Amino acid sequence: MSTFIIDAVGALSTAGTLFIVSAGLTLVFGAMRLINIAHGSFYMYGAFLVTTIGAASAGLRFWLAVVAGCLAVGLIGTAVEVGVMRRIYNSEHLTQLIATFGLFLIFADLALKFWGNSSRTVTAPAAVDGRLSLGGATFPEYDLVIIGFAAVVGVSLWALLQRSAFGWRIQAAVEDPEALQASGVNLRLLRTGVFALGAVLAGLAGAIVTPQVAVAPGMDSAIIVSAFIVAIIGGLGSVAGAALGALIIGTAETIGTVVAPSWASTFIYLAMIIVLVLRPAGLLGIPERAR
Amino acid sequence: MTAVWRPLAGLVGLAAVLTGLGFTLGASQLLTLNEAVGLALFAVATNLLVGYGGLVSFGQAVFYGVGAYSVALGWEHLHWSYWEGLAAAPLLGGVAALVVGLIALRARFLYFALLTLAFSQLAYEIAENQYHFTGGANGVFGAMLPVSLAQPRTGYFFVLAITAGCLAILWKVTASPFGLTLRSIRENRNRAEALGVNVFGHELIAFVISGVFCSVAGALFVVYSQSAYPELLDWAQSGYAVFMVVIGGMFTFLGPALGALVYTLGQQYLVAHTTQWQLILGAVLVLIALFRPDGLAGLFGLAGRRLRRPGLARPTLAGSGEIQEPGEERTRRSPGVRR
Numbered sequence: 001m002s003t004f005i006i007d008a009v010g011a012l013s014t015a016g017t018l019f020i021v022s023a024g025l026t027l028v029f030g031a032m033r034l035i036n037i038a039h040g041s042f043y044m045y046g047a048f049l050v051t052t053i054g055a056a057s058a059g060l061r062f063w064l065a066v067v068a069g070c071l072a073v074g075l076i077g078t079a080v081e082v083g084v085m086r087r088i089y090n091s092e093h094l095t096q097l098i099a100t101f102g103l104f105l106i107f108a109d110l111a112l113k114f115w116g117n118s119s120r121t122v123t124a125p126a127a128v129d130g131r132l133s134l135g136g137a138t139f140p141e142y143d144l145v146i147i148g149f150a151a152v153v154g155v156s157l158w159a160l161l162q163r164s165a166f167g168w169r170i171q172a173a174v175e176d177p178e179a180l181q182a183s184g185v186n187l188r189l190l191r192t193g194v195f196a197l198g199a200v201l202a203g204l205a206g207a208i209v210t211p212q213v214a215v216a217p218g219m220d221s222a223i224i225v226s227a228f229i230v231a232i233i234g235g236l237g238s239v240a241g242a243a244l245g246a247l248i249i250g251t252a253e254t255i256g257t258v259v260a261p262s263w264a265s266t267f268i269y270l271a272m273i274i275v276l277v278l279r280p281a282g283l284l285g286i287p288e289r290a291r
Numbered sequence: 292m293t294a295v296w297r298p299l300a301g302l303v304g305l306a307a308v309l310t311g312l313g314f315t316l317g318a319s320q321l322l323t324l325n326e327a328v329g330l331a332l333f334a335v336a337t338n339l340l341v342g343y344g345g346l347v348s349f350g351q352a353v354f355y356g357v358g359a360y361s362v363a364l365g366w367e368h369l370h371w372s373y374w375e376g377l378a379a380a381p382l383l384g385g386v387a388a389l390v391v392g393l394i395a396l397r398a399r400f401l402y403f404a405l406l407t408l409a410f411s412q413l414a415y416e417i418a419e420n421q422y423h424f425t426g427g428a429n430g431v432f433g434a435m436l437p438v439s440l441a442q443p444r445t446g447y448f449f450v451l452a453i454t455a456g457c458l459a460i461l462w463k464v465t466a467s468p469f470g471l472t473l474r475s476i477r478e479n480r481n482r483a484e485a486l487g488v489n490v491f492g493h494e495l496i497a498f499v500i501s502g503v504f505c506s507v508a509g510a511l512f513v514v515y516s517q518s519a520y521p522e523l524l525d526w527a528q529s530g531y532a533v534f535m536v537v538i539g540g541m542f543t544f545l546g547p548a549l550g551a552l553v554y555t556l557g558q559q560y561l562v563a564h565t566t567q568w569q570l571i572l573g574a575v576l577v578l579i580a581l582f583r584p585d586g587l588a589g590l591f592g593l594a595g596r597r598l599r600r601p602g603l604a605r606p607t608l609a610g611s612g613e614i615q616e617p618g619e620e621r622t623r624r625s626p627g628v629r630r
Contacts, residue, residue: 099580
């Protein structure tokens with residue numbers, strides 16, 4: 001029982017990070033039909049910025065660093081949207097993939113220049129750095145912080161997309177951009193806003209995950225593949241799907257580690273392949289039509 | 292017929308130049324050129340899917356890696372000679388492509404691209420984690436070549452000869468009725484289907500052919516590197532094949548080969564002169580995407596229209612070439628952001 005609780009909390013915590021990253025990815029896809037490989041770079045920059053701003057000091061400074069990191073990544077995202085993305089919304093998927101992969105390489109190289117090749121660690125604030133006991137199981141308190149963040153992000157996104165004018169406009173931007181523009185909505189600004197929001201989510205995930213992982217070059221590439229898998233399992237464009245996908249991948253990874261450690265890293269790919277064989281457009285996705 | 296012979300003449304001319312270089316270049320330059328020639332086959336084989344089939348695969352490195360590992364693991368575990376490994380590579384690559392294709396081709400567009408990407412990562416993780424068999428992250432390395440091939444010059448001529456032979460076969464494939472049907476599927480899938488074309492079957496055959504030749508390219512990789520390691524299988528490696536295709540131009544048969552040459556020489560030059568070669572590659576990719584989606588061959592096509600093959604229209608990844616019935620666009624609903 002106690003190992004089950006430990007594993008369950010660990011799986012949920014992994015799923016939490018994955019959900020926040022994938023929600024940003026799938027949100028951008030849902031609004032602009034665009035897969036952004038550089039999304040992984042935003043995640044990495046969020047993490048690196050926290051190591052720089054937060055330095056070694058724990059406590060309030062850490063949370064300030066998280067906020068500052070998110071905002072900075074949001075600004076980078078805005079610059080990327082204005083500089084590159086808005087010019088390729090009407091291009092083919094391949095062109096878009098090439099452009100965002102180019103950005104991914106540029107960001108990776110710049111990160112190497114700014115932060116070097118060494119890996120950095122961050123200590124969680126003392127208030128959440130301890131271990132909790134529950135039913136004979138002890139697990140890191142910080143896992144609960146991540147799960148909490150994921151829950152807040154999930155509820156906020158739901159409210160934003162389903163209950164606000166901004167969310168309705170995003171849907172309209174996909175359904176009929178011209179009619180939306182004709183009704184007086186600034187489509188360019190809307191798209192910039194969505195892209196920046198996606199970047200902020202990636203940055204947030206990278207920032208809050210820092211106490212759990214070694215912050216090093218290469219985390220951009222690792223997370224983007226996981227985020228693709230999560231978003232695809234759930235169905236591209238579906239935020240609820242991202243949550244579902246994150247839970248599946250978090251669980252698959254944890255089970256894999258427990259059952260067959262040397263095969264653990266292959267489990268998530270197998271999970272994705274199985275889901276896509278059964279449902280080629282993901283669990284909650286709608287098959288993509290020709291444009 | 293001239294449309295068929297002109298690129299073939301170009302191929303022969305190119306082979307003559309490359310043979311000449313084989314006699315004049317020094318050993319280290321020859322190795323670089325050797326790599327470019329091997330990657331050219333990889334890129335052209337990938338383009339059978341990307342350019343001709345409109346199937347953007349980010350998983351061709353699976354077969355490239357299978358080819359390299361066939362030689363290396365056969366040598367290590369079964370004491371195969373290089374020739375046995377080279378013979379096994381296309382078979383194993385073809386079988387792998389059949390399995391991956393049967394699954395991946397069920398998905399379309401982006402899902403296909405990302406599903407093939409997942410296969411690439413799956414293959415990478417298997418190669419990296421099953422270290423008892425594959426040697427893990429270090430891979431397999433050693434003297435797995437016969438003495439005759441271990442020399443840079445003979446090795447180069449060998450790679451050049453195999454690549455030229457494979458390109459000739461691939462050229463015949465693209466010019467055959469099969470190749471034409473493949474293009475018609477890319478241009479208008481629904482119409483091809485309505486005409487009775489077995490779309491899935493054609494795409495699967497294209498996938499297997501591409502896998503076979505990617506695998507041969509992987510076996511050639513061993514000639515100039517004498518090793519096989521997990522990075523040959525990962526999504527970045529798959530991506531590089533797609534980039535060579537895009538850099539060179541996917542609307543031509545030899546464009547991807549040009550892309551491979553530019554990519555390899557550019558990488559060699561930049562790595563020697565700057566630490567920021569990734570930055571420059573990234574910038575080039577962004578600029579290509581923004582300004583010249585048809586690649587270098589398209590750029591030359593502007594000047595002379597020599598490289599551009601007539602009748603090979605702009606491919607469309609998202610099937611946007613499909614002819615829409617009037618009023619159809621209005622009623623089509625795309626999936627939006629949902630709960």
